[in-house]
Amino acid sequence: MEIAANTAPVITIGSAKEFADKEVTIRGWLYGKRSSGKIHFLLVRDGTGIIQAVVVKAEVTPEVFELSDKLTQESSIIVKGKLRLDGRAPGGVEMTVTDLQLVSLAQDYPIGRKEHGPDFLMNNRHLWLRSSRQHAIMKIRSTVIKSVRDFLDSNGFILIDAPILTPAACEGTTTLFETDYFGDKAYLTQSGQLYMEAAAMAFGRVYCFGPTFRAEKSKTRRHLTEFWMVEPEMAYCDLEENMAIQERFVAYIVRQVLEKNADELKILERDIELLLKVEPPFIRLSYDEAVDIIKKGGVEIEWGDDFGSPQETYLMEQFDKPVFVYNFPAAVKAFYMKRHPERPELAVCSDLLAPEGYGEIIGGGQRSDDLEYLLEQIEVHKLPKDAYEWYLDLRRYGSVPHGGFGLGIERTVAWICKLDHVRETIPFARMLTRIYP
């Protein structure tokens, strides 16, 4: 590199304030440019932030000034200059350029600094990720994932990865992506839960974290065909304890984002008032109570129905913090759910609904620990018993009450960031009509 680092240390823009009044080198890309004739204002980004670098004609060589005039958006550059604290600069610090080196001149950059439609931006997702709004979202996603791991790791959970290629449906309800497995059929996982039950019997408290695949033809702002889910599972655990862990878990995640990503929430113009209310205890409603509330609100529902979108939306409008709805009718839940001992028409389970219209972010509950009941359910649901023998073994060899839950990362991030679509919460979204880039 022509600009020698030893004459001015290479720094990141994120740490620029610490180098006020010092000459430094910044390696990055041109985010934007303005000119006023004999002064050029270069907005330089390096992944850690954006800084304005000022090129004054009278203070640099003619070559440097001409080069700065010709720079195109997203050209990669190395700038050297003196940092100054300046109230006029958005980040509070600004650079007066002394030297400038072009690394690569960008061709016409497709993403301008004006409005674009979602289709265009998603087609250019690989470039869209460079924008500051997407940076904010990805940083928050990163915090959410770290918080998930930190919380579980420090609460006695062991990370046990579940397989992604699976021989059969976990739940038998949703559509799976099929793939060829040396002449046999295999499917991309739609949940690691059954494997986590095996792991919980081995380790007590476990979780898996990874991508999940659903081949459903859902076309809504809440659906992806590939999304990330964390699935904790706990041996010797009842629904009360399960929900208690969930609310501490979600509260911890939100608190971490509020602490670590204040700048990012500001970029997203997120009103944090409602996030500050995400502290235990959350609201707890039985399915019976929830149906009463929905009925009183004049929204159509019959006892026994699963919640559709209008029902869920109405229910959440009544509260400004997350809500557990527990003990749903067993008929609308998966075959492995434990039945309520006094009311066998109910499953011992819960969903956690996020406020502000974001809906279900967690689904969970007690798994049946009774061998006879599971054999019966496998028959009723017409599932291939052979494929579940290993799962049934868990009830043959030291069965215990156990439960767990699954939290969807993208829906959680969408809620915390208050985005109107989950497609912005994952770097490269896979959706019904999109697998590029």
Added chain:
RNA sequence: UCCGAGGUAGCUCAAUGGCAGAGCCACCGGCUGUUAACCGGUAGGUUAGAGGUUCGAAUCCUCUCCUCGGAGCCA
């Protein structure tokens, strides 16, 4: 799969049966403090595709394709 909205310049949009336009981007010129800078100029079009109605179609009709939103299903 069903319901609704839409497809016009690279991007965001206007033109509703009568000359296809604007802003941004690009390019050229001007400007020593700009904040999505501003000012002047240049370039840019098979109006998604096919067919039809009409003197005349971006505009009306039919079909196809694509996108967006919603439903169902779910995290």
